[in-house]
Amino acid sequence: MKKNTVATFGEMKAKGEKISMLTCYDYSTARLMDNSGINGVLVGDSLGNVMLGYEDTLSVTMEDMITYGASVARGCKNTVVVVDMPFMSYQISAEQALANAGRIMKEARANAVKLEGGKEVAGQIKAITKAGIPVMAHIGMTPQSVNAFGGFKVQGKTEETARRIIEDALAVQEAGAFAVVLECVPFDLVAYISEILAIPTIGIGGGNGADGQILVYQDMLGMFSDYVPKFVKKYAGIGEIMTKAFDDYDREVKSQIFPSREHGFMIDKEIMNKLRKQGVRDESCSKN
Numbered sequence: 001m002k003k004n005t006v007a008t009f010g011e012m013k014a015k016g017e018k019i020s021m022l023t024c025y026d027y028s029t030a031r032l033m034d035n036s037g038i039n040g041v042l043v044g045d046s047l048g049n050v051m052l053g054y055e056d057t058l059s060v061t062m063e064d065m066i067t068y069g070a071s072v073a074r075g076c077k078n079t080v081v082v083v084d085m086p087f088m089s090y091q092i093s094a095e096q097a098l099a100n101a102g103r104i105m106k107e108a109r110a111n112a113v114k115l116e117g118g119k120e121v122a123g124q125i126k127a128i129t130k131a132g133i134p135v136m137a138h139i140g141m142t143p144q145s146v147n148a149f150g151g152f153k154v155q156g157k158t159e160e161t162a163r164r165i166i167e168d169a170l171a172v173q174e175a176g177a178f179a180v181v182l183e184c185v186p187f188d189l190v191a192y193i194s195e196i197l198a199i200p201t202i203g204i205g206g207g208n209g210a211d212g213q214i215l216v217y218q219d220m221l222g223m224f225s226d227y228v229p230k231f232v233k234k235y236a237g238i239g240e241i242m243t244k245a246f247d248d249y250d251r252e253v254k255s256q257i258f259p260s261r262e263h264g265f266m267i268d269k270e271i272m273n274k275l276r277k278q279g280v281r282d283e284s285c286s287k288n
Helices: 006-015 027-034 062-075 094-107 119-130 143-149 159-175 187-196 238-254 269-278
Strands: 019-023 040-043 080-084 112-116 135-140 179-183 201-204 212-215
Touching: 006 019, 006 080, 027 062, 040 062, 062 080, 062 094, 094 112, 094 119, 112 119, 112 143, 119 135, 119 159, 135 159, 159 179, 159 187, 187 201
Parallel strands: 019 040, 019 212, 040 080, 080 112, 112 135, 135 179, 179 201, 201 212
Antiparallel strands: none
16 A cells, blocks of 8 residues: 655645545554545544543643544554644744644654644744644634634635635645645635645535545544534444444343353363362451
């Protein structure tokens, strides 16, 4: 299987080939994805929702991203691993952004980092890429700005906001990003931005005019039911299968069907008979 790199993304756009990405947060799932044709995985700060149970991504820490990122990186040999920079790990200054991006690359063994924002973080993207660290940008609906947006809402539906997203896309490209995620942006706008950019666009809720697509894997497998975005397509009902398996296990344990002798280890009956006859005395419990 051919190894994917950040350069692969640019090559695929040039050839008109679509790029596939999914989120990933653990070693076991990473191994499965790495054995498929998926080009890249994102260790997203969405782990705050699907792994840690937060209502948003704002409470996710650098330590969270490094721990989960490292587990995914250990499972990927052929797939590009991008790790999110969490809220307030890059917004303060270019120096702060570079230091934390360096930590992610060294400690999580990522292939690239991702950060949210457009023109306002161009300086941070420049500083990080100048140090030789690939950056994936993220514009449109940026979850770390949920409070500023007043909720998770589609971005770019008016002329003013659409122009701002176009300007952001051009700004992150100019700053050195190797790709840009466009989240919850109207289909036609995503297609237009994909046409004018030299770098690949990765859509999530942005239509097939993007150069690639990404979904949260728990969403597309039906494993996360707190809420399901409109743009999600469920490819399998893994959540239902898991729930049934848990129920079956619970029933068999309580009815003593599991474990049966085939699931255990045997000892010679004569040895057990001898042990029973001799008895076992716990000296630590004997009285003086």
